[in-house]
Amino acid sequence: MRLTQHSDYAMRLLMYVGGHPDRLCTISEVARAYGISEPHLMKVTHRLSQHGWLETVRGKNGGMRLAMPPQDIRLGAVVRDTEADLALVECLGPNNSCTLVGGCGLTGVVHGALQAFLQHLDQYTLADILSKAPTEDASPAQVVNWVK
Numbered sequence: 001m002r003l004t005q006h007s008d009y010a011m012r013l014l015m016y017v018g019g020h021p022d023r024l025c026t027i028s029e030v031a032r033a034y035g036i037s038e039p040h041l042m043k044v045t046h047r048l049s050q051h052g053w054l055e056t057v058r059g060k061n062g063g064m065r066l067a068m069p070p071q072d073i074r075l076g077a078v079v080r081d082t083e084a085d086l087a088l089v090e091c092l093g094p095n096n097s098c099t100l101v102g103g104c105g106l107t108g109v110v111h112g113a114l115q116a117f118l119q120h121l122d123q124y125t126l127a128d129i130l131s132k133a134p135t136e137d138a139s140p141a142q143v144v145n146w147v148k
Contacts, residue, residue, distance in 0.1 A: 007082040009036055009044045014053060014078065018070045018130050024063025044082075051081040070130055076122035086114060 008046060012034050017025045031038045045064060048054040055067040066073070080086070 010082045027061045070127035073126040075117045
């Protein structure tokens with residue numbers, strides 16, 4: 001299982017914003033902190049706000065903040081909302097044309113693995129991972145070590 005860059009950036013964005021609960025955070029500061037392009041982060045921010053994870057404030061002094069407490073944000077739920085396609089193999093997707101349908105045991109095994117992965121993520125909240133996230137003034141080496 002591999003998450004898309006979109007989900008990776010969504011998690012980073014939530015961790016950054018969750019690490020600054022006392023103020024609004026901007027896309028540009030998050031982009032600088034993680035070395036991510038602002039246009040890409042704008043897409044991620046838009047999706048997270050559409051799904052109710054972030055609250056955005058427009059205007060000169062605008063920015064974003066978590067829409068709920070970090071202990072209420074389940075990592076599995078965020079992944080489900082940010083991944084467009086969790087079909088690990090063709091037979092789990094909507095356009096299944098596999099000739100092995102009905103005679104293959106792999107479908108159930110892969111589906112079980114996906115469910116176990118998501119259930120594992122559901123055991124954790126944003127609050128569980130916040131203390132490990134680098135801050136705005138972290139050095140590039142600290143960010144790289146954290147990602148590893």
